[in-house]
Amino acid sequence: MSKHILLIEDFPVIQHLYADHLQRNGFEVDVAPDGKQALELVQTKTYDFILVDLLLPNVNGIEFLEQFTNRPPTTKVIVLSDFNEPHTVEKAHNLGIAAYLIKAENTPSELLEKLNAMEAPAA
């Protein structure tokens, strides 16, 4: 059964690269360009993984983590960002993320390996 991923990313090139690579490798991917639209999506669908960037328009990544309080226990939220300022990383960890990944060190194929390695329960 394919895993469901929500990719919250505002930059179209990154959206395309990650979403397409994950889709070609058996994931079902939804894309939200900002935290606001992501908050609407998570109310209607349960995801196995949520990949969230931090620097986003309207509702940013940290605000999304703060507002997404009714997280299903099966959903793993992962930050995928270029931002690695220590206070921000700590803040994100305090908001209950499963991992904090830096984009430069997690290309689409590397991310795919990490997601496969994480034991995601069936949706």
Added chain:
Amino acid sequence: MDLSKFSITGEAERANTLWLQNERLIRLRWMYFSTLIFIAAAANYIAHYSVLGHRYLVIGAIGLALNGLLYLSNKAFGRRRRVLSVLMVLQLVLDLGVATAATYLQHGEQARTTALYCLPIVSAALIFEPAIVYATAISSGLGYVAAIIGYMSTHYLPFSLSQFLVPLVFYPTFFLIFAQLVVYLMRVTTEKTRDQAYEAFLALLAHQLKHPASTVNAIIDYMEHTPFKTVEEQKTYITMLKAENHNLLLQLNNLLTTAGDLPPASKASTIDLPKFLQQITYQVAEDQLRVEDVKLHLHDLSFTIMGDSERLRTVLANVLNNAFQYSKAGSPVSISLRVTTDHAIITIDDKGSGMSRNAKHRMFQKYSIHQSTEGAVQGLGLGLFVSKKIVTAYGGSLHIVTDKAGTKVIIMLKRGNHEQAHTTD
């Protein structure tokens, strides 16, 4: 994301900061005079001390009139740093004068208005000079002593040192201790603010420069793992790589142009402006995946100008990047060119959501990033600052008209003697 605090380096920024502080202080004084003096006057009328109430009203009216003059002067001489500093010192004199007059009216040593001296001491901290804070504290002490001696002499009251020793020693000492506290807080706040802003700026700088690099990484990785069916498909990703490279170069260019004065143009060349504008427009549109949204109106113009093509490229790329980033994909971005006797005028018009009042106020300041509601915003908030700096250095001008219906940027380039212009229509 406001990083303007980090940049307190330029003369213009310093003057602007001082001007804003003056304005805030003047606004605060409207409230302070209106409430303290007039409520004191009203209370005295109610208590039937009508003469005292009358005097308070006179002080309040004079204070408000002088504050009005300061307000008008601040508006008229805005942005001139020396005048602004004089205005700030005049405000201190006014506040000290009011505190002394009120102390005198309150019968000197019995005064319940001594706290009024705290206002000029705190205001002095806004000038950023601890020496001025101490000078104001000493002046407050002297003003207080003068009010007591003045009251005793004008009322022919006997002066007994034992009676006045405590207030004469206590209040001036209190003002100095208070000044010391203000200076301490001032240093802590300034350093903390500077540190926080500096760290925020470095984090953003690292992020914005890392972003193109990590995107390039992702594109290369994607290309390695994707079996392309056609060469055209492959070309799309090469275009993406180029776009990231352009973005990185533009940001580095902006940073270099921001640091220090603009050096004289190294290589003036003949630029075919309509062709050049068309080339940059499509390059930026392609980078932003918005080629279909371009509405280019060149009116069949054909002419050349003399200039530094690299700098003109920086200006156009910055303004066009903004137009695409702050408008929705699918909405048109119009670019038009026309010529007058003295200028070549480029207008770039987007249908985005425009700028907020706050963003409008800061749009030409360094590190001023206006968060878009439309999508990803790249850069360090230097684009408009750099563009205006370059265009102005060449004798041209850059204007922005923005409202909820979108933003229009008008770049007026001065037509040099060496240009050749003709229309072909």
